[in-house]
Amino acid sequence: MNQVTLKIGELAKLAQVSQDTLRFYEKHGLLKPHLRSDAGYRLYSEADVQRVSFILSAKRVGFTLNEIAELLALEVTKDEKSCEDVKRFVDAKVVTVEQRIRDMRRIKKSLQALSEACCGGAEPATQCTILEALNTEGPGVLPHSGAR
Amino acid sequence: MNQVTLKIGELAKLAQVSQDTLRFYEKHGLLKPHLRSDAGYRLYSEADVQRVSFILSAKRVGFTLNEIAELLALEVTKDEKSCEDVKRFVDAKVVTVEQRIRDMRRIKKSLQALSEACCGGAEPATQCTILEALNTEGPGVLPHSGAR
DNA sequence: ATTGACTTTAGACTTAACTCTAAGGTTTAT
DNA sequence: ATAAACCTTAGAGTTAAGTCTAAAGTCAAT
Numbered sequence: 327m328n329q330v331t332l333k334i335g336e337l338a339k340l341a342q343v344s345q346d347t348l349r350f351y352e353k354h355g356l357l358k359p360h361l362r363s364d365a366g367y368r369l370y371s372e373a374d375v376q377r378v379s380f381i382l383s384a385k386r387v388g389f390t391l392n393e394i395a396e397l398l399a400l401e402v403t404k405d406e407k408s409c410e411d412v413k414r415f416v417d418a419k420v421v422t423v424e425q426r427i428r429d430m431r432r433i434k435k436s437l438q439a440l441s442e443a444c445c446g447g448a449e450p451a452t453q454c455t456i457l458e459a460l461n462t463e464g465p466g467v468l469p470h471s472g473a474r
Numbered sequence: 475m476n477q478v479t480l481k482i483g484e485l486a487k488l489a490q491v492s493q494d495t496l497r498f499y500e501k502h503g504l505l506k507p508h509l510r511s512d513a514g515y516r517l518y519s520e521a522d523v524q525r526v527s528f529i530l531s532a533k534r535v536g537f538t539l540n541e542i543a544e545l546l547a548l549e550v551t552k553d554e555k556s557c558e559d560v561k562r563f564v565d566a567k568v569v570t571v572e573q574r575i576r577d578m579r580r581i582k583k584s585l586q587a588l589s590e591a592c593c594g595g596a597e598p599a600t601q602c603t604i605l606e607a608l609n610t611e612g613p614g615v616l617p618h619s620g621a622r
Numbered sequence: 623a624t625t626g627a628c629t630t631t632a633g634a635c636t637t638a639a640c641t642c643t644a645a646g647g648t649t650t651a652t
Numbered sequence: 653a654t655a656a657a658c659c660t661t662a663g664a665g666t667t668a669a670g671t672c673t674a675a676a677g678t679c680a681a682t
Contacts, residue, residue, distance in 0.1 A: 335628065342617045345629090346671055354669090365678055367629055379616050380584070380604070386577045388536050391669070400588065401603050416589045423582045427575060429534045434571045436528070440548065441564045455549050456528070468527050469490045483658070493659090494641055502639090513648055515659055539639070629678065636671070641664100648659065 331369040334359075341378045348378070356381055356395050388426060393419075432467070479517040482507075489526045496526070504529055504543050536574060541567075580615070 338345045351357040359368035440456045486493045499505040507516035588604045
């Protein structure tokens with residue numbers, strides 16, 4: 327239960343972001359230091375550190391700051407309806423993430439195909455691009471709507 | 475071997491992006507229609523369609539257009555040195571993608587934890603945020619450098 | 623008691639990735 | 653032969669997410 331309190335420069339260093347970025351997140355409601363010193367310095371707690379960590383990994387996987395703000399704002403309060411709402415919202419996000427993981431795997435395969443198919447053998451292929459490597463792999467995925 | 479040729483509006487519809495976006499990609503060297511009609515209309519081939527597909531999925535997983543342009547520009551030509559270079563570049567990207575897949579899984583777990591831990595039981599938790607759900611899960615991941 | 627390394631704010635600037643507007647040429651359908 | 657639905661370019665405008673600047677207050681060490 328040691329009460330960690332970090333000044334903005336310390337948190338910035340720890341999280342590898344700029345101080346400006348932390349203030350920017352605050353201005354947009356994603357991160358608020360749990361208190362301020364007498365002089366008005368921001369003081370961040372352990373929970374604030376976790377929050378930054380969450381923001382950064384959510385960002386890395388492609389959520390926008392707005393989406394992240396929504397996620398952080400979610401709270402299951404006592405009333406059972408909020409619970410339903412949260413579940414619906416969150417489950418939709420899970421589907422998004424799963425889709426993105428599939429995209430990732432596809433891209434990873436393409437990259438590996440390029441590296442292996444083109445440079446694997448004794449003789450490198452005469453000409454080999456990532457798209458040719460891709461062609462020999464699965465088909466591309468474009469939205470298949472009713473559009474003819 | 476049917477020679478597909480699409481005009482910009484058709485490709486846009488197929489790929490679910492705007493025509494402006496396709497022209498924007500062209501201006502930035504990511505996508506060039508294999509030919510133009512007499513009147514100057516862009517005519518896209520099957521290969522162009524694949525290219526768009528690749529661009530879009532690479533984008534979804536967080537690559538910038540510049541990175542994607544680099545990937546698309548990669549070509550293993552006969553000379554063996556290019557092969558080495560391509561391999562090095564591509565393998566680095568694979569590492570990035572693997573890191574991002576881990577981030578994804580972590581976020582997915584957080585989301586599921588929120589949904590389950592808070593709303594799972596008969597009685598919903600009195601107060602439950604994503605960060606509290608996260609706390610009961612693994613620790614956050616901030617860069618652990620030598621910074622004290 | 624002053625230097626240097628912090629911190630504060632407000633507001634201007636930047637970059638990536640579109641998105642829109644205007645002014646015009648082309649194709650297709652009637 | 654003319655309207656509707658396409659297409660062209662150039663260039664301006666927008667949004668998200670920072671990043672930078674200036675002018676000033678604060679804290680720690682000499």
